[in-house]
Amino acid sequence: MDSLMREPAEVAVRAPSRPWLMIALCLLLVAAIAGAVWFWPWTGTNTAKKDSMAGQPIPVVAATAERRDVPIFLDGLGTVQAFYTVTVHTMVDGPLVAVDFKEGQDVHKGEVLAQVDPRTYQAALDQATAKKAQDEAQLANARVDLVRYQKLVANNYTTGQTADTQKALVAQLEAQVRGDQAQIDTARTQLSYCTIASPIEGRTGIRQVDPGNIVHAADTTGIVVVTQLQPISVLFSLPQQSLSAVALAIERGEAKVLAYAQDASGRSGPELGSGVLSVLDNQVDSTTGTIKLKAKFPNRDRSLWPGGFVAVRLQVETAHAALVVPPAAVQRGPSGPYVFVVDGGKVKRQTVTVGHEDEQASIVTAGLRAGQQVVIEGSSRLSDGKPVTVVQPAPAEAHEAEQPSAPGTRSRQGG
Secondary structure (H helix, E strand, O other), rough: HHHHHHHHHHHHHHHHOOOOOHHHHHHHHHHOOOOOOHHHHHHHHHHHHHHHHHHEEEEEEEEOOEEEEEEEEEEEEEEEEEEEEEEEOOOOOOEEEEOOOOOEEEEOOOOEEEEEEEEEHHHHHHHHHHHHHHHHHHHHHHHHHHHHHHHHHOOOHHHHHHHHHHHHHHHHHHHHHHHHHHHHHHHHHHHHHOOOOOOHHHHOOOOOOOOOOOHHEEEEEEEEEEEEEEEEEEEEEHHHHHHHHHHHHHHOOOEEEEEEEEEEOOOEEEEEEEEEEEEEEEEEEEOOOOEEEEEEEEOOOOOOOOOOOOEEEEEEEEEEEEEEEOOHHHHEEEEEEEEEEEEEEEEEEOHHHHHHOOOOOOEEOOOOOOEEEEEEOOHOOOOOOOOEEOOOOOOOHHHHHHHOOOOOOOEEOOO
């Protein structure tokens, strides 16, 4: 009975919470209707704007196809190598008494770099000289005796055997004197080795041995490394498919080679120098399918440094009166290369044949005429027959177009 009386009380307590739930649902519904009314005009306006812009010309940047002479380059990566590299060693043993160069100093051929203690080798030279003088005195006496014996033999005062023995002694002493002279030459040569001179004209590196150390001819570590920087060499490689073009360039004369700096990301920078191709290796590297080449650079400003990596461009020929467009104008699709030609305010998609292409120019061999305008920027929004308006490029872009960049990849053939 008590429980029956408590249940209505509990119901009476919970009942007032239901009207608040209905109020909250009504507020949410009103907010949703207000949001729909608020955003409806904007959506309609954007759609109307898109519909109004559908027929507007698309702004593009265009360039004119022109005929001019184009140098054909093959691009690769190379390593700078000193023209001559010499590790200066001592050829005699002894204390290193002097080092007469500064690290990083330019030295001439024959300039003294270091000095080994010469006293031991000077003494050996003096000893060999004294020995020769002694033997020469004995030789002179033996020759006098030989003349005397020959006179006695002529007068039958002695036997011929005595004269022959004396003649053999003279010959023996003469040979001994010649041996003494050889000993003197050897000692003088060893003494000259105590003065260590530069064998080439170049630049010294870091000193490997300090004065006061005992040096030996058998030491594996030299005193210093001298490298010749002017001229300097660049070693690089090209695919073996370029062999015929390189061989023809060598037959025509000196093939021009350009070297460009590389930044930390591997992109090419400013030109470092111009040289000529000096060596084409006599075999193809079968492991990589490449040919090795060597170019010689004057390196007057020393912009090339041994061990550095550079981008290399080898000019193999010149295409005369070629039809040229900027590389950005050439697009590629399933059917091959094509360009968008501007004609009468509209663009026409036109298939072309590309004979040679690099980062500076694309040579079109078929499908285009000189004087036609081709789109170089804005082609991603174009299709055949779209209306366009040609605009001028931004000043920064125009400046970059006037300044040809160095290569970053190999030249492409065909199309």
